[in-house]
Amino acid sequence: MRSRLATTMEVDGLSAFSLREFGCEQNLLSRPDGSSSFVQGDTSVLAGVYGPAEVKISKEIYDRATMEVVIQPKVGLPGVKERAREQCVRETCEAALLSTLHPRSSLSLVLQVVHDDGSLLSCCLNAACMALMDAGLPMGCLFCGVTCAIDPEGHIVTDPTAQQEKDSRAVMTFAIDSAQHRVMMSSTKGSFSVNELQQCIAVSQRASEKIFQFYRESVRRRYSKTV
Amino acid sequence: MAAGFKTAEPLEYHRSFLKENCRPDGRELGEFRTTTLNIGSISTADGSALVKIGNTTVICGIKGELTSPPADAPNSGYIVPNVDLPPLCSSKFRPGPPGEQAQAASQFMADVIESSEVLLKEDLCIEKAKLCWVLYCDIMCLDYDGNLLDACVIALVAALKNAQLPEVSINKDTDLAEVNTDKKRHLNVAKHPVSSSFAVFDDSIVIVDPTAEEETLSTAMMTVVTDENETLCMLHKPGGTSLSSEKLQDCISRAVTRNREVGKLINTVTQSVETDK
Amino acid sequence: MSDCLKEKVGEVLLPGDIFSFENTSEKVICGPGLRRNGDEVLVCKSGILRHKHPNMYWVDSQQKRYVPVKGESVIGIVTAKSGDVFKVDVGGSELASLSYLAFEGATKRNRPNVQVGDLVYGQFLIANKDMEPELVCIDSCGRANGMGVFGAGGLLIKVSLGLVRRLLAQQSALVKELEQVFPFEMVVGLNGRVWVKAQSMQRVQVLASLLESCENMTPQQRHALFRRAANGAS
Numbered sequence: 159m160r161s162r163l164a165t166t167m168e169v170d171g172l173s174a175f176s177l178r179e180f181g182c183e184q185n186l187l188s189r190p191d192g193s194s195s196f197v198q199g200d201t202s203v204l205a206g207v208y209g210p211a212e213v214k215i216s217k218e219i220y221d222r223a224t225m226e227v228v229i230q231p232k233v234g235l236p237g238v239k240e241r242a243r244e245q246c247v248r249e250t251c252e253a254a255l256l257s258t259l260h261p262r263s264s265l266s267l268v269l270q271v272v273h274d275d276g277s278l279l280s281c282c283l284n285a286a287c288m289a290l291m292d293a294g295l296p297m298g299c300l301f302c303g304v305t306c307a308i309d310p311e312g313h314i315v316t317d318p319t320a321q322q323e324k325d326s327r328a329v330m331t332f333a334i335d336s337a338q339h340r341v342m343m344s345s346t347k348g349s350f351s352v353n354e355l356q357q358c359i360a361v362s363q364r365a366s367e368k369i370f371q372f373y374r375e376s377v378r379r380r381y382s383k384t385v
Numbered sequence: 386m387a388a389g390f391k392t393a394e395p396l397e398y399h400r401s402f403l404k405e406n407c408r409p410d411g412r413e414l415g416e417f418r419t420t421t422l423n424i425g426s427i428s429t430a431d432g433s434a435l436v437k438i439g440n441t442t443v444i445c446g447i448k449g450e451l452t453s454p455p456a457d458a459p460n461s462g463y464i465v466p467n468v469d470l471p472p473l474c475s476s477k478f479r480p481g482p483p484g485e486q487a488q489a490a491s492q493f494m495a496d497v498i499e500s501s502e503v504l505l506k507e508d509l510c511i512e513k514a515k516l517c518w519v520l521y522c523d524i525m526c527l528d529y530d531g532n533l534l535d536a537c538v539i540a541l542v543a544a545l546k547n548a549q550l551p552e553v554s555i556n557k558d559t560d561l562a563e564v565n566t567d568k569k570r571h572l573n574v575a576k577h578p579v580s581s582s583f584a585v586f587d588d589s590i591v592i593v594d595p596t597a598e599e600e601t602l603s604t605a606m607m608t609v610v611t612d613e614n615e616t617l618c619m620l621h622k623p624g625g626t627s628l629s630s631e632k633l634q635d636c637i638s639r640a641v642t643r644n645r646e647v648g649k650l651i652n653t654v655t656q657s658v659e660t661d662k
Numbered sequence: 663m664s665d666c667l668k669e670k671v672g673e674v675l676l677p678g679d680i681f682s683f684e685n686t687s688e689k690v691i692c693g694p695g696l697r698r699n700g701d702e703v704l705v706c707k708s709g710i711l712r713h714k715h716p717n718m719y720w721v722d723s724q725q726k727r728y729v730p731v732k733g734e735s736v737i738g739i740v741t742a743k744s745g746d747v748f749k750v751d752v753g754g755s756e757l758a759s760l761s762y763l764a765f766e767g768a769t770k771r772n773r774p775n776v777q778v779g780d781l782v783y784g785q786f787l788i789a790n791k792d793m794e795p796e797l798v799c800i801d802s803c804g805r806a807n808g809m810g811v812f813g814a815g816g817l818l819i820k821v822s823l824g825l826v827r828r829l830l831a832q833q834s835a836l837v838k839e840l841e842q843v844f845p846f847e848m849v850v851g852l853n854g855r856v857w858v859k860a861q862s863m864q865r866v867q868v869l870a871s872l873l874e875s876c877e878n879m880t881p882q883q884r885h886a887l888f889r890r891a892a893n894g895a896s
Contacts, residue, residue, distance in 0.1 A: 191726045191727040209727065210754075212756065259791060260755065263756075291677060291707075293725065293726070294709075294723045294724070294726075296677075297678065298678065299677065336676075337678055374676055377674055377676060381709065383880060
C-alpha cells in the first residue's frame with residue numbers, strides 16, 4: 159500500500175522541475191474513517207478524517223456539511239500560523255468536496271505534522287486529499303499542493319527543502335485542481351513580479367499532472383488486492 | 386417585493402444584478418466603494434489611522450515600546466500586528482478569544498509586512514543586541530461590511546506613515562536608555578503595499594471589494610497585494626473554486642491601478658495633515 | 663458512452679474522472695460513486711468500477727463510515743427510548759428512529775420488549791440526506807422476516823463496509839471457507855457491523871479476529887490462516 163515517486167523533468171527546456179521522492183500510504187490508522195500519510199522528501203504529514211458524523215447544533219449548516227480542519231504542529235500548541243494554514247486547507251477541501259450531499263453533518267480533518275523539511279503546506283494538502291479519498295467522501299475533483307521557491311538568481315525550485323525556502327527570495331504554494339488544472343488556493347511569501355508568478359503557476363500545473371498520476375498509482379496499489 | 390426576494394433567494398437576487406454587469410448597491414463589477422482616510426485620530430498612540438471603505442470601518446493604532454532585540458537577529462526590531470474583530474462590528478463574531486478569521490487576518494498582516502518590506506526591521510534597532518523598538522500595530526474593526534483585509538492594509542500603511550518615534554540613545558556611563566521626547570522623527574516607510582480583494586461568483590464572475598453579504602454568497606475570495614513598483618507581495622487565495630490564469634491576470638492589473646488610487650489618497654491625506662501643523 | 667465505461671470495468675477510478683456521453687441514447691444506471699452531471703458521468707469516489715448486465719455501473723470503494731440507504735439492512739444499537747420511538751445508533755451521522763409499532767405483531771397494547779442497549783436487525787424505510795433515517799423491523803407484509811431484536815450470547819464487531827459486502831455476496835468464497843473452520847452463527851449488517859456466535863466464547867473470539875484480519879489478504883494468505891485456525895480449534 160506504500161507507493162513512491164521521484165521525478166526530475168525538463169519541460170520546454172525553459173524551466174526544469176524536480177520533485178523530491180514522494181511516498182503515500184492510505185488507510186493506515188484503524189480509528190478514523192479515512193487516513194493517509196504523505197511524505198515529500200523529509201517532510202511528512204499524517205492525516206485522519208472523521209465523517210460524515212454528528213454535528214454540534216451551533217455549527218450545523220442546513221444545506222451542506224460542516225468542515226473542520228485542525229493542524230497539529232510537531233512540537234507545541236497550534237498557533238496563528240497553523241490557523242492560517244487550516245483556513246487554506248479547509249476552504250480548498252470545501253471546494254473539492256460535494257458537501258451538499260451530506261447536509262447537517264460534520265467532516266473533521268486532523269493533520270499531524272510528523273516532520274517539516276519545507277513545502278509543508280503542499281504536503282498538508284496532498285495528505286488531506288488522500289485522506290478524504292480514503293474516507294470515500296464524495297468529491298467533484300481532486301486537488302494537490304505544489305510549492306515553488308524563487309532563488310535570488312531568479313530560478314524556480316519546485317518542492318523546496320526548508321534550507322532552499324530560507325535561501326529563496328519568494329515562496330509560493332498553490333493548490334491545483336484535477337479537472338482543469340487551475341489555481342484553487344494560493345499562498346505566497348516574499349515579493350515577485352507578475353511574470354514570475356505566471357511562470358510558477360505554469361510549472362506547478364505541470365508538476366500537478368505528475369502528482370495526480372502518483373495519486374492514481376497509490377490508489378491502484380491500495381485496491382490491487384481486491385481486483 | 387424586492388426585499389422579500391432578497392431575503393428568500395439572496396443568491397438569485399445577486400445573480401440577477403451580476404447578469405446586468407452591476408451590483409445591488411449600484412456599483413460596477415470592478416468598482417471599489419468610496420474609501421476615506423483619517424490619520425492621527427488617536428492622540429495617545431504614536432501613530433494612527435482610521436479607514437472607511439463603504440461601511441467597513443477599521444482603526445489602527447501604533448504604539449512603540451523599547452525592548453532587547455531577538456537573539457537570532459541582533460540588529461533588528463519587531464513589528465507585531467494584531468487584528469481584532471470584536472462582537473461590536475458584526476453579529477458574526479462572538480466575544481471571547483479571537484476566532485479563525487481574526488487569527489487568519491493577523492497572520493495575513495504579518496505576512497504583508499514581511500513580504501512587502503514596508504518597514505525594514507533593521508531601522509527599528511537602536512543599539513545592536515541591546516536595544517530596539519517593538520511596534521505594536523493594533524488594528525480593530527469597528528464596522529464589518531466585507532473586505533476587511535484591504536481596509537487593514539491601508540490603515541496599517543497610513544498609521545506607519547503617521548507614526549513618530551522619539552529619539553533614543555544609550556548613555557555610555559550608566560548604560561541606560563535616554564528618551565528625548567522633544568525630538569521625534571517619522572519612520573522610514575520604504576514601500577507602500579496596497580491590497581485589493583476580489584470575490585468569485587459562480588466560478589466565473591469576479592467582483593472587487595465585496596460587501597459582507599457578497600462575501601458569504603461568493604464561492605471564492607482572493608486578495609492581491611502589490612507595491613508601487615508593480616511588484617506582487619502577496620497572492621492570497623485561501624481555497625474556494627479555481628480561477629484561470631487569465632482571470633488572475635485581470636485581477637492583478639486591477640490591483641495595480643488600485644494601488645495608484647490608494648497611494649494618491651494616502652499621500653494627499655498625509656500632506657494635508659502636515660500643512661495643517 | 664457505455665463502451666468507454668465498459669472498457670474501464672475492473673479498473674481503479676479516482677474522483678474527478680469524467681466520462682462523456684457521445685451521440686448515444688443508451689441508458690446507463692449510475693450506482694454508488696457515480697453521478698450524472700448533464701451529458702457526463704462524474705466519478706466521485708475512488709475505487710474499482712463494477713458493471714452488471716446490461717447497463718448498471720458503480721464504484722466499489724473501501725469505506726468505513728456508513729451512510730444510510732433506503733432498503734438496506736443494518737444492525738443497530740438501541741440508545742434511547744423517547745415516547746413512541748426508539749433511537750437507534752446505526753453508525754451514520756444521525757441516530758435513526760424506530761417506531762415501537764414497527765415490529766411483528768406489535769400493537770398499541772402489545773408493546774415489543776426492547777431495552778436500551780439491545781441489538782436490532784432492521785431495514786431502512788426512510789433514508790435520505792435531508793431527513794432523519796427511519797428503521798423498521800418488519801417487511802411490507804408485516805412479517806419479521808428475520809428482523810427484530812437479537813444478540814444474546816454473541817459478539818458484535820466492526821469491519822469495513824467492503825468486507826461486509828463480500829460476506830453478503832452470493833457464493834461468497836470467504837463465508838464458505840469460514841464455515842469450514844467450525845460452525846457458527848452470523849448476522850451481517852450493511853453498516854459494517856457483524857455479529858457472530860459460536861459454541862464457545864473462545865471460538866467467537868477466533869472468528870472475530872479472523873474476520874478483522876482477512877480484509878487485506880490474498881486468497882492464498884487467507885487459506886493458510888484459516889487452516890491454522892481450524893487446526894488450532896479442533
